[in-house]
Amino acid sequence: MSEEFIIGSKVRVIALPPYVKTADPMPMLRPPDVIHIGEEGIVLDRRPGGYWGIRFAKGAFLLDSQYIESIDKPPASNEAES
Incomplete structure (x- = not known):
């Protein structure tokens, strides 16, 4: 199954x-x-066929999720503050 990314x-x-x-x-x-x-x-955006539209310095391209990984950090949990 392909990975999901947030727009x-x-x-x-x-x-x-x-x-x-x-x-x-x-x-x-x-x-x-x-x-x-x-x-x-x-x-x-998300495109048909499992492709993701991604804006790079040289333009926007369509890539399958197997070629990319998310680099946004997940939100910190509040459990560490307790």
Whole structure:
């Protein structure tokens, strides 16, 4: 099952797919070197087929959740304060 991300959350690329697809209304395939492992982006939306629209420095691309991980820290629990 694919991981779920919150719209607007930050993610990091952990692996490169064989190609990347632009998040344009008419998506185009690009070579994977337009993004790099470790590059951070912001989740724009969820797309059909399990893809996530992510805004990077060089544009918006569609990536499957297996290629990204969340870098937003989960909210701190109140149990530690008790």
